[in-house]
Amino acid sequence: KQEVTQIPAALSVPEGENLVLNCSFTDSAIYNLQWFRQDPGKGLTSLLLIQSSQREQTSGRLNASLDKSSGRSTLYIAASQPGDSATYLCAVRRDTNAGKSTFGDGTTLTVKP
Amino acid sequence: NAGVTQTPKFQVLKTGQSMTLQCAQDMNHEYMSWYRQDPGMGLRLIHYSVGAGITDQGEVPNGYNVSRSTTEDFPLRLLSAAPSQTSVYFCASRTRTGGETQYFGPGTRLLVL
Numbered sequence: 669k670q671e672v673t674q675i676p677a678a679l680s681v682p683e684g685e686n687l688v689l690n691c692s693f694t695d696s697a698i699y700n701l702q703w704f705r706q707d708p709g710k711g712l713t714s715l716l717l718i719q720s721s722q723r724e725q726t727s728g729r730l731n732a733s734l735d736k737s738s739g740r741s742t743l744y745i746a747a748s749q750p751g752d753s754a755t756y757l758c759a760v761r762r763d764t765n766a767g768k769s770t771f772g773d774g775t776t777l778t779v780k781p
Numbered sequence: 782n783a784g785v786t787q788t789p790k791f792q793v794l795k796t797g798q799s800m801t802l803q804c805a806q807d808m809n810h811e812y813m814s815w816y817r818q819d820p821g822m823g824l825r826l827i828h829y830s831v832g833a834g835i836t837d838q839g840e841v842p843n844g845y846n847v848s849r850s851t852t853e854d855f856p857l858r859l860l861s862a863a864p865s866q867t868s869v870y871f872c873a874s875r876t877r878t879g880g881e882t883q884y885f886g887p888g889t890r891l892l893v894l
Contacts, residue, residue: 672823702882702883704885710887710888711871711885711886711887711888712871712873712885713885714882714883714884717881717882757823757824759824759883761883768814768826768829768839769814769826769883771816771823771824772823773821773822773823774823
């Protein structure tokens, strides 16, 4: 059974700092890995999707990497801003057409002005 | 293009009552799923569907029924609500194949007394 772990559970940084969020998974037979952002009381918003054949994806100040063999992904946020404060979740999808996604518990990020 | 919509946003039920959570998407996605999100337990898959007329159980299906008569709609029925079903429920959709991202609805917050 796939297990997804996100460390740390919470992170507080001053504005402007670069930071890394971690996601690890136990079964490397994945189809893709997706990073989401969730604001309090809201749904999930997709940030980046990495296919199993890819090593990284970038969008603006965000960069996500994937090392399938070691079962790890990182989300790098450059020059953090207070508006980045949210919970960040990673989800790993199995490599079948009906592939189910397994989610981590998330990292709650607070960026202080 | 409304994406994934869910109704109601908030509902209070008494133990033993039944209700249906509505989910609709206008992106012609084959794959739809229902998750529940509980503190400390992340998102857990309840039921999913890979197309109209096809549904299957996820990780925590007990106490819930689903049907998929059209591509657009995927309602979740609580047969006899229990306090343990107090949670936030999210509906999501994506294409069945390929590397498409998963889109989430805004969620339904359910309180069972």
